[in-house]
Amino acid sequence: xxxxxxxxxxxxLRKKGRNLLTMSGVLIGVFALTMxxxxxxxxxxAVTDTVSGQDNLxxxxxxxxxxxxxSNDPFDVSIEGEMPDDRRERLRRAAVxxxxxxxxxxxxxxxxxxxxxxxxxxxxxxxxISPVIVERYExxxxxxxxxxxxxxxxxVAQRRYEGRIIAGSYFSAPDAGEVILHxxxxxxxxxxxxxxxxxxxxxxxxxxxIINEQDPAANAPPQMQGxxxxxxxxxxxxxxxxxxxxxxxxxxxxxxxxREFTVVGVMRETIPGDPLNIIEDGQSVQAxxxxxxxxARAMFEESAVNAQLGYPAAVVIVDSPDNAPGVEQAVxxxxxxxxxxxxxxxxxxxxxxxxxxxIAFLTGIALxxxxxxxxxxxxxxxxxxxxxxxxxxxxxxxxAQVMAVFLTESAMIGLVGGLLGLGLAVLAxxxxxxxxxxxxxxxxxxxxxxxxxxxxxxxxxxxxALGAVTAVLAAIVPARxxxxxxxxxxxxxD
Amino acid sequence: MxxxxxxxxxxxxxxxxxxxxxLRGIDLNIEQGEFVALLGRSGSGxxxxxxxxxxLDRPSRGSIRVNGVELAEMSKTELSLxxxxxxGFIFQSFNLVTSLRAWENVALPLVFQGIGRFERRKRAHGxxxxxxxxxxxxxxxxxMSGGEQQRVAIARALVNDPKLLLCDEPTGNLDTATSEQIxxxxxxxxxxxxxxxxxxxxxxxAEKHTQRTLKMADGQFLTEVAA
Numbered sequence: 001x002x003x004x005x006x007x008x009x010x011x012x013l014r015k016k017g018r019n020l021l022t023m024s025g026v027l028i029g030v031f032a033l034t035m036x037x038x039x040x041x042x043x044x045x046a047v048t049d050t051v052s053g054q055d056n057l058x059x060x061x062x063x064x065x066x067x068x069x070x071s072n073d074p075f076d077v078s079i080e081g082e083m084p085d086d087r088r089e090r091l092r093r094a095a096v097x098x099x100x101x102x103x104x105x106x107x108x109x110x111x112x113x114x115x116x117x118x119x120x121x122x123x124x125x126x127x128x129i130s131p132v133i134v135e136r137y138e139x140x141x142x143x144x145x146x147x148x149x150x151x152x153x154x155x156v157a158q159r160r161y162e163g164r165i166i167a168g169s170y171f172s173a174p175d176a177g178e179v180i181l182h183x184x185x186x187x188x189x190x191x192x193x194x195x196x197x198x199x200x201x202x203x204x205x206x207x208x209x210i211i212n213e214q215d216p217a218a219n220a221p222p223q224m225q226g227x228x229x230x231x232x233x234x235x236x237x238x239x240x241x242x243x244x245x246x247x248x249x250x251x252x253x254x255x256x257x258x259r260e261f262t263v264v265g266v267m268r269e270t271i272p273g274d275p276l277n278i279i280e281d282g283q284s285v286q287a288x289x290x291x292x293x294x295x296a297r298a299m300f301e302e303s304a305v306n307a308q309l310g311y312p313a314a315v316v317i318v319d320s321p322d323n324a325p326g327v328e329q330a331v332x333x334x335x336x337x338x339x340x341x342x343x344x345x346x347x348x349x350x351x352x353x354x355x356x357x358x359i360a361f362l363t364g365i366a367l368x369x370x371x372x373x374x375x376x377x378x379x380x381x382x383x384x385x386x387x388x389x390x391x392x393x394x395x396x397x398x399x400a401q402v403m404a405v406f407l408t409e410s411a412m413i414g415l416v417g418g419l420l421g422l423g424l425a426v427l428a429x430x431x432x433x434x435x436x437x438x439x440x441x442x443x444x445x446x447x448x449x450x451x452x453x454x455x456x457x458x459x460x461x462x463x464x465a466l467g468a469v470t471a472v473l474a475a476i477v478p479a480r481x482x483x484x485x486x487x488x489x490x491x492x493x494d
Numbered sequence: 495m496x497x498x499x500x501x502x503x504x505x506x507x508x509x510x511x512x513x514x515x516x517l518r519g520i521d522l523n524i525e526q527g528e529f530v531a532l533l534g535r536s537g538s539g540x541x542x543x544x545x546x547x548x549x550l551d552r553p554s555r556g557s558i559r560v561n562g563v564e565l566a567e568m569s570k571t572e573l574s575l576x577x578x579x580x581x582g583f584i585f586q587s588f589n590l591v592t593s594l595r596a597w598e599n600v601a602l603p604l605v606f607q608g609i610g611r612f613e614r615r616k617r618a619h620g621x622x623x624x625x626x627x628x629x630x631x632x633x634x635x636x637x638m639s640g641g642e643q644q645r646v647a648i649a650r651a652l653v654n655d656p657k658l659l660l661c662d663e664p665t666g667n668l669d670t671a672t673s674e675q676i677x678x679x680x681x682x683x684x685x686x687x688x689x690x691x692x693x694x695x696x697x698x699x700a701e702k703h704t705q706r707t708l709k710m711a712d713g714q715f716l717t718e719v720a721a
Contacts, residue, residue: 003605014593395603396578398571487550
């Protein structure tokens with residue numbers, strides 16, 4: 001076999017120009033394929049890397065939900081009687097619409113309460129669960145005062161927000177009666193110049209829950225506030241009648257809660273590069289007041305309505321990212337609304353894979369075209385070397401050995417072309433990373449410091465191998481033709 | 495024991511509906527160690543017979559046994575193995591691979607036997623010494639004279655130590671002096687015990703070097719002339 005390799009190599013050297021041209025077809029094909037797949041891989045890495053910090057992939061966000069019973073499929077409706085199809089369809093729609101509304105009334109609400117959280121905590125793969133506390137309070141610091149401002153409970157031990165402190169200090173302890181204010185609130189309070197926040201730092205702050213007897217909608221839990229906005233007063237009234245049934249809410253007035261703390265720090269807005277916690281950040285994005293979680297929880301629970309309605313949301317920590325989508329589904333099955341970054345990431349990755357495969361397939365056309373070039377080159381080569389094939393046979397080459405010579409030649413074209421294509425791709429990835437990185441930095445809110453092109457090990461092997469395999473396949477017909485040449489005629493051939 | 499035994503050997507070609515009878519029922523025995531000439535005009539069937547003896551072609555009818563083995567019944571692969579082990583070819587037009595160096599041409603049959611490069615090189619150089627081209631081992635055919643090229647071809651034919659050396663007008667393209675050198679080499683391998691069959695149209699050459707001359711015409715032997 002080594003000798004045949006030598007013969008094949010020598011055969012290639014004889015027509016360097018032509019074989020280099022043929023090789024360049026494979027080179028371009030493998031180059032393009034490697035770039036595309038590496039880009040797909042790189043983007044998948046970028047997405048994963050961006051969200052995989054801060055335990056994002058181990059978290060499942062939970063909010064209350066309307067327990068949907070699958071057996072009660074609203075679209076499973078039959079209309080009786082002989083009638084035209086269009087009428088039947090209209091009646092079916094009408095029935096579905098009526099039934100859906102009945103179902104809204106009839107549905108049971110699943111709330112995030114201590115009890116329901118306890119049941120979620122016992123689900124397999126769940127490590128822990130903690131509530132998200134978001135509540136509106138009237139805020140007062142000395143002469144500074146504001147209407148309802150959003151507060152957010154911070155898990156002090158995690159120190160996630162420590163890096164965002166621009167004045168004063170972070171919480172010293174979870175129970176030290178400390179509050180941190182957002183720089184935007186202070187700007188609104190008129191602190192326009194410089195970074196002197198001495199007017200609030202170290203001062204007492206009062207937080208007071210809001211009761212508006214005139215407008216019951218304003219008493220709705222924060223998660224319903226958005227729903228209430230944009231309604232006419234009549235609609236609001238109707239909604240408030242509906243709300244208790246929808247939410248299982250008791251018709252109680254809320255007991256106002258008021259507490260006093262000390263302002264210890266000022267927190268800035270998030271900027272690119274801050275640790276990202278997708279679920280938590282979604283809840284805290286508009287917060288002006290930051291409290292230690294336990295303090296926020298105690299205040300929140302003092303309200304009878306809150307105690308009954310439960311928390312706006314909770315975050316479940318799962319033992320491993322792989323289990324997050326499963327836990328998400330299990331939480332949903334319990335009647336909650338659930339969201340996990342892991343399952344979104346999975347969807348994004350699937351989408352990226354599909355796109356990459358499609359583009360790679362299209363790019364593969366380049367490789368198919370190069371295959372035609374190889375077929376052409378090999379047919380020409382066989383014709384030119386008819387006499388040589390006769391000599392090979394006269395000195396004892398079998399048909400299989402003659403075929404092997406030509407297949408080996410073609411495999412070498414494919415392999416070398418593939419290796420050069422891979423090499424070129426590796427070289428092209430250096431500027432590609434810089435350009436692609438800059439484009440991502442320009443458009444995305446989140447900076448990505450990794451590579452845009454990621455060449456996986458399997459691809460570094462599969463790319464050139466694909467080149468070689470395609471080339472061998474392309475050479476089968478010409479090589480077989482070479483093998484079948486009649487030696488007597490071939491030796492007389494000019 | 496006869497090395498070659500052919501009986502009622504026929505070879506027909508079909509050329510556009512017409513049947514050409516290149517060999518018509520030939521009987522032939524060649525003893526081990528003989529040097530036989532096949533003499534005749536072109537188209538007399540001598541090359542066809544040589545191709546059958548060399549296993550490059552198969553008879554239409556009849557039997558041809560070489561070294562006790564029937565060639566007429568062999569598959570293509572078996573014929574390849576037969577050529578590889580039993581036969582050496584020398585052609586009028588040398589038939590060297592133009593891009594290979596002299597020693598690589600000589601070693602070509604060994605490539606298909608799966609013999610390693612080191613061994614191939616050693617044996618090729620030995621044979622090139624034997625034909626007086628020890629210093630030309632690394633030259634390609636285009637750098638050599640016709641006589642030198644034919645000597646390389648002889649070395650190649652001998653590299654597998656064949657029982658039967660088949661020569662198709664080996665001096666047809668060479669001048670008289672060079673032809674003598676080539677014939678001397680063939681005589682030498684004859685003396686060493688190889689059986690030779692040489693196709694030629696030169697009766698003098700046949701008479702001078704071979705033990706037996708078979709004259710051919712129209713696919714048959716005319717007369718048999720013993721030297």
